[in-house]
Amino acid sequence: MPELPEVETTVAGLKPVLEGRRLTLVEPRRPDLRWPFPGDLRQRMTGAKIIALGRRAKYGLIETDRDDVMIFHLGMSGRWRIDPEEIEKHDHLLLETDDGHRLVLNDPRRFGSVDLVQKGDIDLYKPFVSMGPEPLSGSFDGKYLKAATKGRKAPIKQLLLDQRTVAGLGNIYVCEALHMAGISPRKAGGEISRPKYDKLVGSVKQVLTAAIAAGGSSLRDFVQPDGELGYFAKDWLVYGREGEVCHCGSVIQRRVDSGRSTFYCSRCQK
Numbered sequence: 001m002p003e004l005p006e007v008e009t010t011v012a013g014l015k016p017v018l019e020g021r022r023l024t025l026v027e028p029r030r031p032d033l034r035w036p037f038p039g040d041l042r043q044r045m046t047g048a049k050i051i052a053l054g055r056r057a058k059y060g061l062i063e064t065d066r067d068d069v070m071i072f073h074l075g076m077s078g079r080w081r082i083d084p085e086e087i088e089k090h091d092h093l094l095l096e097t098d099d100g101h102r103l104v105l106n107d108p109r110r111f112g113s114v115d116l117v118q119k120g121d122i123d124l125y126k127p128f129v130s131m132g133p134e135p136l137s138g139s140f141d142g143k144y145l146k147a148a149t150k151g152r153k154a155p156i157k158q159l160l161l162d163q164r165t166v167a168g169l170g171n172i173y174v175c176e177a178l179h180m181a182g183i184s185p186r187k188a189g190g191e192i193s194r195p196k197y198d199k200l201v202g203s204v205k206q207v208l209t210a211a212i213a214a215g216g217s218s219l220r221d222f223v224q225p226d227g228e229l230g231y232f233a234k235d236w237l238v239y240g241r242e243g244e245v246c247h248c249g250s251v252i253q254r255r256v257d258s259g260r261s262t263f264y265c266s267r268c269q270k
Contacts, residue, residue, distance in 0.1 A: 075111030
């Protein structure tokens with residue numbers, strides 16, 4: 001599933017083509033993805049000018065001069081394609097701009113989504129209501145994380161993946177950040193010291209920033225809007241490296257927690 005860096009990379013790729021342009025065509029090419037397209041999507045977005053693009057957690061935001069915000073989620077296999085040579089079977093939403101660009105939202109598995117909300121109501125959008133702070137924001141720090149996990153017996157990995165604790169973190173980058181900070185993914189959140197949390201927050205920010213700079217991690221179907229692959233995967237320290245040697249000389253292990261693979265080094269992470 002595309003995670004925060006992949007969505008950030010997607011938004012950055014869409015900006016030069018969409019920002020400041022007016023939509024001349026908005027065409028849903030099927031009735032739904034994970035759930036139905038908004039019934040008035042074509043009416044509200046056709047003719048609208050795109051004034052800003054952004055991201056909240058793993059969601060992309062496309063804001064118009066009509067105070068509408070189109071919120072998209074890439075699901076398991078979604079990606080935007082810019083100026084494709086032809087429209088493919090799984091291109092489910094088509095946009096055209098006043099300067100002749102064509103963009104399509106491609107999603108073979110249809111686990112993605114597209115919603116439309118008023119700008120003033122965006123904090124009331126159901127997935128955003130109970131979200132924690134953005135991990136790259138100043139409000140996400142060791143003090144916050146220590147308070148948010150006080151008395152919690154749940155494993156720290158589970159707490160970091162909970163969007164109510166922090167918005168947008170996914171499995172790959174949580175595994176990497178915990179390894180970088182030297183914290184076992186199974187350690188209870190309430191037992192981690194404030195200095196360790198300071199280090200963990202720094203590791204989260206470092207690994208996300210590096211992944212964004214590298215264009216994300218190309219997992220299965222994810223490709224940037226310009227067709228380029230992300231290259232952060234080559235820098236993974238533990239994720240996907242079961243049985244390989246960690247930099248400390250020990251062997252990287254894998255376990256399954258709640259249906260997700262956890263990669264870690266038992267020597268480095270306590």
